Amino acid sequence: MAKKKTVQSIEPNIADLANGWLKSYKLDYKLEQESLNTEIDKALNDYHSKNGGIGGNRPDAKLLLQDKNLNFFPILIEYKGYKDKLIKLDVNGQIENKNTKNEPHLTNINSYAVNGAVHYANALLHYTSYTDIIAIGMTGYKDESDNIKYSIGVYYVSKSNLGAGQKVSEYSDFSFLSPESFDEFVAKVKTLHLSQEELDKLKEQKEKEIDKSLKDLNNDIYQNEKGLGENDRVYLVAASIMATIGIPGKVAPLEKEDLKSSIEEGNTDGEIVLRKIKAFLKEKKIPQDKQDIIIRTLSNTLLTDNINKVEDGETQLKRVFTKIVDDLGIYYKIGLSTDFTGKLFNEMYSWLGFTQDKLNDVVLTPSYIATLLVQLARVNKDSYVWDFATGSAGLLVSAMNEMLNDAKDTITSPEELVQKEIKIKAEQLLGLEVLSNVYMLAVLNMIMMGDGSSNILNKDSLKDFDGKYGFGKTDEIFPADAFILNPPYSASGNGMVFVQKALQMMNKGYAAIIIQNSAGSGKAKDYNINILKQNTLIASIKMPIDIFVGKASVQTNIYVFKVGEKHHKDEMVKFIDFSNDGYSRSNRKKASSNLKDTDRAKERYQELVNLVRFGKSKLNIFSEKEYYEATINPHDGADWNYNPIINTKPTLDDFKKTVSDYLAWEVSQLLKIQGEKPAGK
Structure with missing residues (x-):
C-alpha cells in the first residue's frame, strides 16, 4: 500500500518572499529573535507565560510604523507554510482564539497565521500603551509546477474592537506598509467600526x-x-x-x-x-x-x-x-x-x-435593572441624581451613562459638550454609602468610569447628611430632581425610611426605587402614608421573583413617584405585573451566562417604561391582565401592590350566552319529554 505523502511546510519560502517585500520598501523590520523595543518585547514575553503558548511566542516579523500624525502602529506578522492555515473563525465570523471554556484556543493560535498574529496583538493591548495594532498572517503552498501560491490576512486589533480584530481589506502583498501607502492604509483602518450588534456580541x-x-x-x-x-x-x-x-x-x-x-x-x-x-x-x-x-x-x-x-x-x-x-x-x-x-x-x-443575613441585605442591582430605574426616574442630561444607599455606585454609573448619552445626542457644539460632561460628573451626581469598604468600591467604580466620584460620600444618609454637596460647593444644597434606590431591606420599613428622607429633601422631579414588596403591603405603612402627603405614587411594578439570582428569592416591586405633589385620592396608579420580563435566569455555577433573552426582553423593558410614562395606549406585548389602573387610599399605606381586579359585572354577551344556554336546556328537556311519551297516546 502506497504511503500517504506528508505535506512539507514551505514556511521558510513564505518568510523569504514576504521579508523580501519589506526589505524592498526599506522598512526597518525585526525578525523573530530580534528586539523591537523593550515595552513590546516584554509584553510578548509576559503574555506567553500567561497563555501557555508553545514555542517562544514570538511573531515571525515585527515593525513599528508612524503615520503622518506621529501615531505609532505596531505591525505583527506571522507566517505559516500550508495551504489552509491562514485563519480560523468561529460561528460569528470572529477570530476563534478562545475555546468554549474561555481559555486560549492554543491549537488555533499555534496553527493559523492570522490567529497567531491577533494573539500577539492582544499581548500588546494587555501590557503596553499601544491601542491600535495591525496583525498580519500569511501562508502558502507550492502547486504542481512548484510555484508558490500564497494568501494574506490583514486585521486591525484595537481598543475599539475589544481586541477581537477586524479585517481591513484584501491584499496581494505588503505594499500597504510602504512609506508611500501607509497613511492611506491608516485612513482606511480608521473608518472600520463595529455595528452595535457586533459590539454587543463581543461584550x-x-x-x-x-x-x-x-x-x-x-x-x-x-x-x-x-x-x-x-x-x-x-x-x-x-x-x-x-x-x-x-x-x-x-x-x-x-x-x-x-x-x-x-x-x-x-x-x-x-x-x-x-x-x-x-x-x-x-x-x-x-x-x-x-x-x-x-x-x-x-x-x-x-x-x-x-x-x-x-x-x-x-x-x-x-x-x-x-x-x-x-x-x-x-x-x-x-x-x-x-x-x-x-x-x-x-x-x-x-x-x-458578609454573613448570610447581611448577604441578602447588600445586593447589587443588575445593570439592566439599574438602567430601568434610571429611565423610570426620567433622568436626562440636566438631571441632578442622588442615591441614599449607593453600594458600589452601580445605579449612579447607569445614571451617569444615561446623562452623558443624552448630552451627546442633544448638544451639537463640541466645546459645549465637553463642559457639560465635566459638569455632569462633578456636580450632577451624589451618592451616600455608610460601609467604608463598600464606599471604597463606589469611589473606584466612579473613578474608573471617568470620575463622577466627587460627591460619593462615606456617610450615613439617615443620620449625618444635610442635603449639601460633599465636595466643591460644600455650602450649597444639592438640587436633586431624580432619586434612585435599592435600599438595604433590613432598614426600617424594608428601606422606605430612606425614601421618606430623600423625598422630604426634594421639591420636584421623579423617584424610582426597587424594594421588597412587603413594603407596599403593610411593612412600611406609616412611611408610605407620610410619603404620599407630599408625593404621588405613579406606578407599582411587580418584578420577576428571581432578579437577584443566587441571593434569597425575594419578591421585589418598583415604585415610581412624582415628587412634590401630594397624592390625590382620585389619582390613577398604574399597576403592572412584570413577572415575565422576557429573561430566563439560571443560578448554575457553570452556566456560561445566567441571563438569557428568551422572549423579547429588550422590547418588554421599553414597553414598561412607555406604559409608566404614557399609560394604556402603549400596551402591545403585555395584556390587560398585566396592566390596570386603579386608585389607592392615601391614608392606608398598605394597598400599593398589584392585585388583579376580577370584573364581576356581566356584559350583554354574558347575558346572551346565559339565555341561549337556558333555551338550549329547555329545548333538550322538551325533546326528552316527547321521547318518553308512550306510543299511540
Missing part, C-alpha cells in the same frame, strides 16, 4: 471571560495568599487598578518591574504603589479631602509589614499585584469599563464574606 463574550478571570483570581488569592483579610483583598484590587490605569501623557501606569521588593525605607513596594496612586488622584483633580480618605484607607493595607515582607526575593504585594495585572489588565485597558466594573464589584462583594 457578551468578554463578560464571560471577565467572570472566569475574576473567579480564578479570587480563588488564587484566597488559596495561596495567607494573612489577607477580606477588606485587604478588595483594597489590593482597588489599589492595583488605580496604579495601573495611568493618565496618558501625565501619569505612567505602574509596571510589575517597578516593584523591586526592597526593604529600604521609602521604597518598599507598598510605598511605590501608594506614590503612584497619589499622582493618579492628583492628576484626576479629585478633591483633596477625598484624596486623603482614599490614601488613608489604602495605606492601612499597603503599608503593613506582612504584605511588604520579602520572601524568596519577592513581597506578597508584588505577587498579588502581578496576578491582578495579568488576569484583569486587558479588561480595563480596552475600555470595558461599565461591564467590567459591574462584574468586578459583584465578585468583590462576594469576597467581602
Whole structure:
C-alpha cells in the first residue's frame, strides 16, 4: 500500500518572499529573535507565560510604523507554510482564539497565521500603551509546477474592537506598509467600526471571560495568599487598578518591574504603589479631602509589614499585584469599563464574606435593572441624581451613562459638550454609602468610569447628611430632581425610611426605587402614608421573583413617584405585573451566562417604561391582565401592590350566552319529554 505523502511546510519560502517585500520598501523590520523595543518585547514575553503558548511566542516579523500624525502602529506578522492555515473563525465570523471554556484556543493560535498574529496583538493591548495594532498572517503552498501560491490576512486589533480584530481589506502583498501607502492604509483602518450588534456580541463574550478571570483570581488569592483579610483583598484590587490605569501623557501606569521588593525605607513596594496612586488622584483633580480618605484607607493595607515582607526575593504585594495585572489588565485597558466594573464589584462583594443575613441585605442591582430605574426616574442630561444607599455606585454609573448619552445626542457644539460632561460628573451626581469598604468600591467604580466620584460620600444618609454637596460647593444644597434606590431591606420599613428622607429633601422631579414588596403591603405603612402627603405614587411594578439570582428569592416591586405633589385620592396608579420580563435566569455555577433573552426582553423593558410614562395606549406585548389602573387610599399605606381586579359585572354577551344556554336546556328537556311519551297516546 502506497504511503500517504506528508505535506512539507514551505514556511521558510513564505518568510523569504514576504521579508523580501519589506526589505524592498526599506522598512526597518525585526525578525523573530530580534528586539523591537523593550515595552513590546516584554509584553510578548509576559503574555506567553500567561497563555501557555508553545514555542517562544514570538511573531515571525515585527515593525513599528508612524503615520503622518506621529501615531505609532505596531505591525505583527506571522507566517505559516500550508495551504489552509491562514485563519480560523468561529460561528460569528470572529477570530476563534478562545475555546468554549474561555481559555486560549492554543491549537488555533499555534496553527493559523492570522490567529497567531491577533494573539500577539492582544499581548500588546494587555501590557503596553499601544491601542491600535495591525496583525498580519500569511501562508502558502507550492502547486504542481512548484510555484508558490500564497494568501494574506490583514486585521486591525484595537481598543475599539475589544481586541477581537477586524479585517481591513484584501491584499496581494505588503505594499500597504510602504512609506508611500501607509497613511492611506491608516485612513482606511480608521473608518472600520463595529455595528452595535457586533459590539454587543463581543461584550457578551468578554463578560464571560471577565467572570472566569475574576473567579480564578479570587480563588488564587484566597488559596495561596495567607494573612489577607477580606477588606485587604478588595483594597489590593482597588489599589492595583488605580496604579495601573495611568493618565496618558501625565501619569505612567505602574509596571510589575517597578516593584523591586526592597526593604529600604521609602521604597518598599507598598510605598511605590501608594506614590503612584497619589499622582493618579492628583492628576484626576479629585478633591483633596477625598484624596486623603482614599490614601488613608489604602495605606492601612499597603503599608503593613506582612504584605511588604520579602520572601524568596519577592513581597506578597508584588505577587498579588502581578496576578491582578495579568488576569484583569486587558479588561480595563480596552475600555470595558461599565461591564467590567459591574462584574468586578459583584465578585468583590462576594469576597467581602458578609454573613448570610447581611448577604441578602447588600445586593447589587443588575445593570439592566439599574438602567430601568434610571429611565423610570426620567433622568436626562440636566438631571441632578442622588442615591441614599449607593453600594458600589452601580445605579449612579447607569445614571451617569444615561446623562452623558443624552448630552451627546442633544448638544451639537463640541466645546459645549465637553463642559457639560465635566459638569455632569462633578456636580450632577451624589451618592451616600455608610460601609467604608463598600464606599471604597463606589469611589473606584466612579473613578474608573471617568470620575463622577466627587460627591460619593462615606456617610450615613439617615443620620449625618444635610442635603449639601460633599465636595466643591460644600455650602450649597444639592438640587436633586431624580432619586434612585435599592435600599438595604433590613432598614426600617424594608428601606422606605430612606425614601421618606430623600423625598422630604426634594421639591420636584421623579423617584424610582426597587424594594421588597412587603413594603407596599403593610411593612412600611406609616412611611408610605407620610410619603404620599407630599408625593404621588405613579406606578407599582411587580418584578420577576428571581432578579437577584443566587441571593434569597425575594419578591421585589418598583415604585415610581412624582415628587412634590401630594397624592390625590382620585389619582390613577398604574399597576403592572412584570413577572415575565422576557429573561430566563439560571443560578448554575457553570452556566456560561445566567441571563438569557428568551422572549423579547429588550422590547418588554421599553414597553414598561412607555406604559409608566404614557399609560394604556402603549400596551402591545403585555395584556390587560398585566396592566390596570386603579386608585389607592392615601391614608392606608398598605394597598400599593398589584392585585388583579376580577370584573364581576356581566356584559350583554354574558347575558346572551346565559339565555341561549337556558333555551338550549329547555329545548333538550322538551325533546326528552316527547321521547318518553308512550306510543299511540
